[in-house]
Amino acid sequence: MRDYPDKMTPEQARMFRDDVLNIVSQIPRGRVTTYGHIAALTGWPSHARMVGRTLRYTPGADQLPCHRVVNIVGRTAPGWGRQRILLEEEGVTFKPNGRVDMQRHLWEPELLLDL
DNA sequence: AGTTTGACTGGAG
DNA sequence: CCTCCAGCCAAAC
Numbered sequence: 695m696r697d698y699p700d701k702m703t704p705e706q707a708r709m710f711r712d713d714v715l716n717i718v719s720q721i722p723r724g725r726v727t728t729y730g731h732i733a734a735l736t737g738w739p740s741h742a743r744m745v746g747r748t749l750r751y752t753p754g755a756d757q758l759p760c761h762r763v764v765n766i767v768g769r770t771a772p773g774w775g776r777q778r779i780l781l782e783e784e785g786v787t788f789k790p791n792g793r794v795d796m797q798r799h800l801w802e803p804e805l806l807l808d809l
Numbered sequence: 810a811g812t813t814t815g816a817c818t819g820g821a822g
Numbered sequence: 823c824c825t826c827c828a829g830c831c832a833a834a835c
Contacts (some may be wrong), residue, residue: 702832729817740830746816746817747832771816791823 702738710736714748716756716802721762724785725801726794728766735803746771762801768793 702710713736721727722735729742738744750771761780764770769787770777778788787795 707832729813733817740818742817743815743830744817744832748816750816751833758833760816765817766819769816781821 704720710738710741710744711748711752713737714745715752715758717757718749718758718760718763720803721759722747723759726762726764726768726781726786726796726799727801727803730762730766732763756768764794768796770794 714732717727717732717735729745732745733739733741736745749755749763761774761777764777769792770781777790777803778791781794782788786799789795
């Protein structure tokens with residue numbers, strides 16, 4: 695028995711994209727969240743990779759605070775060195791190993807509304 | 810229609 | 823802490 699929903703229909707894909715962008719727009723300044731947390735909130739918990747794809751390829755996503763999305767261990771996006779600068783500018787601190795200090799800055803969206 | 814590719818994750822060594 | 827690997831799944835080849 696698969697523990698994940700059936701393959702997305704085009705409409706579900708559209709809703710997923712809109713939900714992801716909506717959630718990202720709500721990440722507070724100076725905080726970060728993860729691909730997995732966002733995926734879970736949309737109702738598609740196994741689609742963390744899809745969250746990354748959405749932020750990378752959706753036109754206009756660069757106007758949202760997508761630099762506040764990192765992976766579960768606090769690693770920034772490959773090939774996007776500017777992400778660290780943007781985060782540091784709003785007070786996010788990094789550990790010596792180059793990862794975001796998740797203990798201090800992780801924002802875990804809880805009961806999200808108006809999606 | 811089969812294979813490869815990631816802005817991912819969790820576990821093993 | 824690091825690297826490697828299997829599982830993941832829509833998209834791109």
